[in-house]
Amino acid sequence: xxxxxxxxAIALAEFAANGYAGTSLQRIAEVAGVSKASxxxxxxxxxxxxxxxxxxxxxxxxxxxxxxxxxLDDRExxxxxxxxxxxxxxxxxxxxxxxxxxxAGLEDVPVVDRANLVVERLAQFFCTxxxxxxxxxxxxxxxxxxxxxxSVKTQPSPRELPVDEVRAALVRIVxxxxxxxxxxxxxx
Amino acid sequence: xxxxxxxxAIALAEFAANGYAGTSLQRIAEVAGVSKASxxxxxxxxxxxxxxxxxxxxxxxxxxxxxxxxxLDDRExxxxxxxxxxxxxxxxxxxxxxxxxxxAGLEDVPVVDRANLVVERLAQFFCTxxxxxxxxxxxxxxxxxxxxxxSVKTQPSPRELPVDEVRAALVRIVxxxxxxxxxxxxxx
DNA sequence: ACAGTTTCTGACCGATCGGTCAGTTACGGT
DNA sequence: ACCGTAACTGACCGATCGGTCAGAAACTGT
Numbered sequence: 109x110x111x112x113x114x115x116x117a118i119a120l121a122e123f124a125a126n127g128y129a130g131t132s133l134q135r136i137a138e139v140a141g142v143s144k145a146s147x148x149x150x151x152x153x154x155x156x157x158x159x160x161x162x163x164x165x166x167x168x169x170x171x172x173x174x175x176x177x178x179x180l181d182d183r184e185x186x187x188x189x190x191x192x193x194x195x196x197x198x199x200x201x202x203x204x205x206x207x208x209x210x211x212a213g214l215e216d217v218p219v220v221d222r223a224n225l226v227v228e229r230l231a232q233f234f235c236t237x238x239x240x241x242x243x244x245x246x247x248x249x250x251x252x253x254x255x256x257x258x259s260v261k262t263q264p265s266p267r268e269l270p271v272d273e274v275r276a277a278l279v280r281i282v283x284x285x286x287x288x289x290x291x292x293x294x295x296x
Numbered sequence: 297x298x299x300x301x302x303x304x305a306i307a308l309a310e311f312a313a314n315g316y317a318g319t320s321l322q323r324i325a326e327v328a329g330v331s332k333a334s335x336x337x338x339x340x341x342x343x344x345x346x347x348x349x350x351x352x353x354x355x356x357x358x359x360x361x362x363x364x365x366x367x368l369d370d371r372e373x374x375x376x377x378x379x380x381x382x383x384x385x386x387x388x389x390x391x392x393x394x395x396x397x398x399x400a401g402l403e404d405v406p407v408v409d410r411a412n413l414v415v416e417r418l419a420q421f422f423c424t425x426x427x428x429x430x431x432x433x434x435x436x437x438x439x440x441x442x443x444x445x446x447s448v449k450t451q452p453s454p455r456e457l458p459v460d461e462v463r464a465a466l467v468r469i470v471x472x473x474x475x476x477x478x479x480x481x482x483x484x
Numbered sequence: 485a486c487a488g489t490t491t492c493t494g495a496c497c498g499a500t501c502g503g504t505c506a507g508t509t510a511c512g513g514t
Numbered sequence: 515a516c517c518g519t520a521a522c523t524g525a526c527c528g529a530t531c532g533g534t535c536a537g538a539a540a541c542t543g544t
Contacts (some may be wrong), residue, residue, distance in 0.1 A: 129318035
């Protein structure tokens with residue numbers, strides 16, 4: 109793999125493990141086996157490195173949400189969305205973990221604002237769709253809980269469980285949480 | 297309120313909002329309206345400030361877990377535990393949020409290790425009690441999801457919803473997730 | 485009014501932070 | 515063999531980090 113891609117992957121892992129503020133460029137350089145100056149040659153700043161790390165995952169989430177826009181009251185469409193969402197979580201665990209952890213504290217960082225925006229859009233869908241307090245909590249627990257349980261590190265972790273099994277079970281649980289919700293028509 | 301307690305409260309809020317590494321003693325001092333040296337007069341180090349911030353919440357969680365030890369196969373006991381757990385989350389949102397975010401990256405910090413230990417104990421209960429992949433995910437989503445949904449900041453946030461309603465709904469949802477689990481006897 | 489203790493502060497320390505820059509090394513095309 | 519470019523580095527910058535310390539200010543009991 110190229111140095112460029114190496115750095116992006118290492119940065120993502122380090123940011124997720126130790127937080128954005130808690131990860132120094134020096135540390136990333138050491139893990140990659142290059143100098144700090146070399147890191148800043150490939151990425152113009154620490155922020156650019158963060159952008160490169162989480163940007164693609166955010167783009168994908170945006171795409172998924174665009175597709176489901178306004179179809180939340182349809183049960184079939186919602187089930188399809190859940191599958192795509194779970195797949196996203198499974199393929200981008202580190203990015204999700206990083207965003208969950210740092211999303212609140214890193215405002216005014218462009219890429220994080222972009223992420224917060226798309227998540228807020230998701231929340232808006234669900235808050236307008238769900239009328240009661242319980243239904244809002246259901247949405248939050250279904251999506252946030254799924255994101256959290258996959259990203260958190262425990263022993264034994266879902267990481268080590270068979271992926272297919274995790275995916276199937278997670279889709280089932282999330283749908284189980286979402287199905288009882290009374291969706292008001294015309295969520296948009 | 298005393299300066300000492302002020303500082304503890306402010307530190308907790310800042311740590312939760314910007315992360316441990318992302319929060320400087322200078323910042324805490326400014327918010328409190330005192331000098332940085334004064335902060336270090338009340339708390340011998342930044343780590344001691346973290347300890348004072350989250351220690352009590354960890355102690356309480358330990359107490360709750362001690363009480364439920366070995367009784368997870370009893371449905372009634374589990375429901376009682378869920379209520380206590382939800383109450384803990386509601387009363388210590390900032391601490392929970394802080395731990396969720398920083399727990400992974402702040403190893404070797406005594407108070408965080410203490411927190412990780414008690415959470416691992418909780419996970420052990422559930423992993424030995426739950427046999428299948430789905431059941432383990434159920435436990436994770438029920439407890440982790442509940443913790444996450446209460447600590448995350450969204451618009452409108454659970455923070456602003458009536459507490460009683462949130463508590464009742466959350467207890468219901470968590471139990472709904474946990475009840476289908478086939479618990480193997482003798483969780484110890 | 486005085487003395488003793490608690491509370492608080494400005495100045496300072498070495499270390500590390502993100503970032504810059506001049507210059508060196510490695511390499512592909514001709 | 516030469517050259518242009520891409521990749522990389524060591525040295526350095528100002529700022530900020532957590533932490534120390536001597537002493538000022540504020541409060542206490544007598």
